[in-house]
Amino acid sequence: MRPGARRPLSTLGVRALETLAEVMRTGSATSAATSLGMTQPGVSRTLAQIESAIGFELFYRDRGKLVPTKDGLLLAEEVEFALAGLRRVSNLANDIANSAAGELRVVAPPSFTDGVLPDIVASFLRKHPGVRFNLDSRSLETSKALIATRVVDCGFMKMPVAGGDLHCEPLVSSGSGCVLRADHPLAAHAVLTPGLLRGEPLILLGSGRQWRIQVDQAFDTFNLRPTVAIETHTHGSACALASRGVGVAIVNTLLAQSYVREGLVLRTFDPPILHQYAFVTAVNAQPSRLVAAFLEEARAALSRHSSSEAGPARA
The missing domain is CATH 3.40.190.10 (Periplasmic binding protein-like II)
Structure with a gap:
């Protein structure tokens, strides 16, 4: 290969990349030609153009067989990635044009x-x-x-x-509520206050966050401190624990609604704590x-x- 003969591979176009990928996949210029709708000489000519452009051999020629070189295999792997990206772009363009997707x-x-x-x-x-x-x-x-x-x-x-x-x-915006078993004595109340929750084991979320500070402040207005039985981090786990009867969960009403199953009730917590x-x-x-x-x-x-x-x- 003469010095200075190299040129960017991109100048050969997508068809050249597809040809290289197909030859690597099939191991044969003839098979690749059939798959791509080309002639065998056309495939061979394209491979020669690619090698001329990049400055190194992609295949060993062994009695008519094409055996990939180590460099050829490395390049082919990146070519597959590039072609996959182009297919994604093409599919997305079709989806958008047909208002089908994205x-x-x-x-x-x-x-x-x-x-x-x-x-x-x-x-x-x-x-x-x-x-x-x-x-x-x-x-x-x-x-x-x-x-x-x-x-x-x-x-x-x-x-x-x-x-x-x-x-x-x-x-x-969402308020706060209490999730507890339907057979819990406090389930008879439509609204639960820190006074009613005095001494009750509580299931609370978000230790150290603003939400928990607000819960503590709500109890403080009654000169009380919450009796924290369990700390957890998701509304799903808080409601699941409440269903086992291990405590009353104080939760964000919006996020808890999906977890209030049979046997549980959701009651309003007062004073209000809002979530936006x-x-x-x-x-x-x-x-x-x-x-x-x-x-x-x-x-x-x-x-x-x-x-x-x-x-x-x-x-």
């Missing part, structure tokens, strides 16, 4: 993804069949970074949300049609949740 990447707190979002996602997908959905749960700081850098399209976060690189659309959530996107990104449609679906569904919460105590 991909939506969403991040939310664990209790949101486990309790509230499945119904919203299912309803959204019924209206937008074919959309690929990626639902993730991360820590608050990681979620903020994923949204700000547009690794994900949107997310749900508890307000207030700090960060000038994020746009927050207030979405829903926002739909969050990157501040410098124009929301796509899918993001806008998903926001509307979430708004409608959470509005129904809020109406349910405002009704009679659940039993």
Whole structure:
């Protein structure tokens, strides 16, 4: 190969990459030609052009057989990745052109993804069949970074949300409640106060967070301290523990509703502790049609949740 004869492989086009990948896969220029709708001389000529462009051999020629060199195998692996990426772009373009799909990447707190979002996602997908959905749960700081850098399209976060690189659309407010067994003596009350919960073993979430500080403050107004029996980190586990009769769970009503099964009741906690959530996107990104449609679906569904919460105590 003469010095200075090399040129960028990209100048040979996608067809050359497809030819290389097919020869590597089949091990034969003749088989590759049949698969690609080319002639065998055409395949051989393309391979020679590739080798001329990159400056090294891709195959050993052994009595008409093509045996990949170590360098050829290494290059072919990256070519496969590149072609897979091009296929994804092509598929997405077709989906968008046909209004069939796209991909939506969403991040939310664990209790949101486990309790509230499945119904919203299912309803959204019924209206937008074919959309690929990626639902993730991360820590608050990681979620903020994923949204700000547009690794994900949107997310749900508890307000207030700090960060000038994020746009927050207030979405829903929720009160607090108590989940306990239906046969618990306190289940007879529609509203439970710290006074009524005096000495009761409690199941509480979020040690050290603002929510727990507010719970402590609510008990302090009655000159009491909560009797903490169990600390946990998800509403699902709090309600599951309450169903075993090991304590009364004080929870976010919105996030707990999905876990109130038969044998459990949800009662209002007073004094009120409010939880506000926002739909969050990157501040410098124009929301796509899918993001806008998903926001509307979430708004409608959470509005129904809020109406349910405002009704009679659940039993």
